[in-house]
Amino acid sequence: MQLTCRHIHxxxxxxxxxxxxxxxxxxxxxxxxxxxxxxxxxxxxxxxIITGRLKADGGEVHFxxxxxxxxxxxxxxxxxWSGIGRHLERITPAAAMEKKNTLVEVFGLSSLLKHRFSxxxxxxxxxxxxxxxxxxxxxxxxxxxxxxxxxxxxxxxILLTMKAMFPExxxxxxxxxxxxxxxxxxxxxxxxxxxxxxxxxxxxxxxQLSGQGLDRQGLERTMLEIMNAA
Amino acid sequence: xxxxxxxxxLLIYALGLAGLLAIKYAVGLSDYVIPGATALWxxxxxxxxxYSGDVLDTLGVAVVGQVVSVLLALTIxxxxxxxxxxxxxxxxxxxxxQAYPIVAIAPIIFILxxxxxxxxxxxxxxxxxxxxxxxxxxxxxxxxxxxxxxxxQTGRMRWQLEVKIRAFENLSKLTTVIAGSATLAxxxxxxxxxIAAGAGIGYSIRIALYQSDLAKILVALFxxxxxxxxxxxxxxxxxxxxxxxxxx
Numbered sequence: 260m261q262l263t264c265r266h267i268h269x270x271x272x273x274x275x276x277x278x279x280x281x282x283x284x285x286x287x288x289x290x291x292x293x294x295x296x297x298x299x300x301x302x303x304x305x306x307x308i309i310t311g312r313l314k315a316d317g318g319e320v321h322f323x324x325x326x327x328x329x330x331x332x333x334x335x336x337x338x339x340w341s342g343i344g345r346h347l348e349r350i351t352p353a354a355a356m357e358k359k360n361t362l363v364e365v366f367g368l369s370s371l372l373k374h375r376f377s378x379x380x381x382x383x384x385x386x387x388x389x390x391x392x393x394x395x396x397x398x399x400x401x402x403x404x405x406x407x408x409x410x411x412x413x414x415x416x417i418l419l420t421m422k423a424m425f426p427e428x429x430x431x432x433x434x435x436x437x438x439x440x441x442x443x444x445x446x447x448x449x450x451x452x453x454x455x456x457x458x459x460x461x462x463x464x465x466x467q468l469s470g471q472g473l474d475r476q477g478l479e480r481t482m483l484e485i486m487n488a489a
Numbered sequence: 490x491x492x493x494x495x496x497x498x499l500l501i502y503a504l505g506l507a508g509l510l511a512i513k514y515a516v517g518l519s520d521y522v523i524p525g526a527t528a529l530w531x532x533x534x535x536x537x538x539x540y541s542g543d544v545l546d547t548l549g550v551a552v553v554g555q556v557v558s559v560l561l562a563l564t565i566x567x568x569x570x571x572x573x574x575x576x577x578x579x580x581x582x583x584x585x586x587q588a589y590p591i592v593a594i595a596p597i598i599f600i601l602x603x604x605x606x607x608x609x610x611x612x613x614x615x616x617x618x619x620x621x622x623x624x625x626x627x628x629x630x631x632x633x634x635x636x637x638x639x640x641x642q643t644g645r646m647r648w649q650l651e652v653k654i655r656a657f658e659n660l661s662k663l664t665t666v667i668a669g670s671a672t673l674a675x676x677x678x679x680x681x682x683x684i685a686a687g688a689g690i691g692y693s694i695r696i697a698l699y700q701s702d703l704a705k706i707l708v709a710l711f712x713x714x715x716x717x718x719x720x721x722x723x724x725x726x727x728x729x730x731x732x733x734x735x736x737x
Contacts (some may be wrong), residue, residue: 310642329642336635340657340735350645388639395643 260429261323262286262309262399268317269301269308278304280453282318284461286429286446291422291466293432293440296450296489302433305450306330306401309431328399328431331392333385333407337376343387344372347394355394358424362390365420367413381408386417393421403433418443419469441481442467449488460488491722498718502711509707524704532704537712540693544712547678547689548720550606554613555674558621559667561614566625567652576630583622591615592680599685609681609689616677617670624666628659657735664728668721675717 263285270277278301286292294302307313309320310330322328337346351359363369366386376384385408392400406414421430422443434440440447444464451458462484467473506529513523520528569579595612602608629652636654640646656663682691690709697705 331639331642334635335638337639338636338654338657340653350639350643391639392642 260288260398261321262328262429263321264305264309264318265321266318267305267308267315267320269304269313269315271304277453279315279318279458282453282458284448284459286431289425289427289429290445291418291430291432291443293434293444293447293464294450295434295437295440295447295485296452298435300450300452302450303332303403306403306431306433310401322399324398324429326396326398328401329392329395329397330401330403331388331405332403333388333405335388336384337387337391339375339377341375342373343368343376343379346376347372347387347391350391351394352396355396359390359394361424362393362420366390366417382410382413385409386413389417393425397428399429399431401431401433404435405432407434414439415443419467423469437482437485438478441465441478441485442473447485449485451489462488491719491726494718494722494725495715498714502714506707521701522703524707529704529707532702533708533711536693536705536708540690540709540712543688543690543693544709544716547675547682547691547713548716550609550689551613551671551674551678552720554610554678555617555667555671557610557614558618558670558674562618562621562625565622566629567648569626570629570652570655579622580626580630583619583626586619591619592677595681595684598681604685604687609678609686612681613674613677616680617673620673621666621670624662628662629655631655631659633658660728660732660735664725664732668724668728671721671724672717675713675720679713 265283267279267282269279282305294305296302304313307330308315309322310328311320312330337343347359347363363372366389368383368387368390371379371383371387376387379387385406389402389405406417409417418432418439432440432444442465445466447462447464449460449462451460462481465473465478465481509523510526512518513525524532565579565583569576569583592612595608598608598611602611633654636658637646637651640650640654678689679691679694682689683695686692690713694706694709697703697709
């Protein structure tokens with residue numbers, strides 16, 4: 260499975276602000292990867308271009324998978340006319356019901372299924388929104404700050420579970436948390452802005468798995484590498 | 490909410506009446522021009538029974554006209570919500586037609602359909618239809634990206650779901666618009682009755698006007714105001730019930 264962006268050129272419609280000029284990057288094979296960079300550098304816009312929600316002025320996105328990439332972000336809401344449990348039942352394919360139950364349990368949502376989305380905390384809202392994407396039949400899932408309001412401990416648990424449960428999927432994680440991307444991601448594309456050459460740098464992450472110890476010195480090196488690249 | 494509407498009306502009516510009486514006594518006008526409180530009370534006692542029947546007759550026509558308008562506006566608004574040529578056509582047509590004073594074509598309707606129920610109904614429906622249509626088209630053509638995104642991403646979005654999401658997210662706005670259109674429907678019916686019809690409170694006001702009987706007109710205004718306040722209050726209460734049941 261490969262996802263490639265070639266010679267992407269993009270400026271926001273109606274503005275002079277150039278965002279990407281000859282941006283090239285690729286993801287090869289499944290795993291947990293990331294886009295990292297300062298605010299406004301174009302992480303979300305690039306995700307929109309990859310999923311076809313935005314059209315680049317030049318260049319191409321090539322994905323050799325059967326299903327188009329999914330994109331989720333932390334501002335999404337579930338409709339409030341039913342409880343979140345009922346909503347999950349309705350949007351989960353029959354084959355993924357067991358998976359849904361596991362995710363609900365691991366994500367700490369079991370006791371909240373009767374609640375409406377608006378009655379949940381921001382962190383709980385982030386988690387339930389992510390669950391409904393994970394129960395879909397996907398090959399690539401772009402998570403744009405999807406766990407932004409979730410506490411660190413729960414976030415780690417969720418990311419490790421996702422890596423264990425979806426070894427065939429390609430995740431692109433967009434986050435501003437350098438510790439998080441350095442710890443859990445395999446490859447990190449650090450976006451630096453079109454005026455720098457090269458505009459994106461690839462850094463290898465620690466790709467921590469469940470039950471695996473963490474090399475603290477290695478993590479610090481990776482974080483330094485990411486910060487230097489940015 | 491119902492109580493608040495009635496209080497508000499009674500307050501405004503009392504202020505208006507007090508103003509009229511103040512002018513009467515300040516300038517020294519006769520009872521023929523502005524009736525005194527006693528004459529007003531006596532007239533009320535004489536006509537209130539008949540006017541109650543008339544105002545309910547008018548309200549009946551206004552309610553049917555409003556229901557027709559709401560159903561039509563919802564249908565056209567849902568059809569016209571897309572950014573297709575048809576959607577654009579609906580919006581442009583609604584904006585342009587709304588700018589025309591519908592009441593000006595009322596005489597044509599009376600000439601063609603006579604002075605019966607149908608003419609009153611048609612005028613009432615037309616007067617409240619276009620503002621309703623504009624509001625419904627506005628609500629239905631405004632995406633709710635935070636909710637709709639998931640359904641679009643996963644290929645689950647159907648027109649019924651889209652309409653349901655947008656209606657649910659804008660239920661308060663829809664309720665306000667529908668409650669507000671009750672005034673327009675009532676105004677449309679009264680204007681129709683005032684122009685040519687042979688029944689309803691508008692017709693009674695026309696007769697009172699020919700008799701230069703301000704007391705009867707003031708009683709009719711009171712009956713219209715109180716009936717409309719109750720009706721609008723009920724509509725708002727109904728909107729809250731729908732929201733509560735939907736979100737249960």
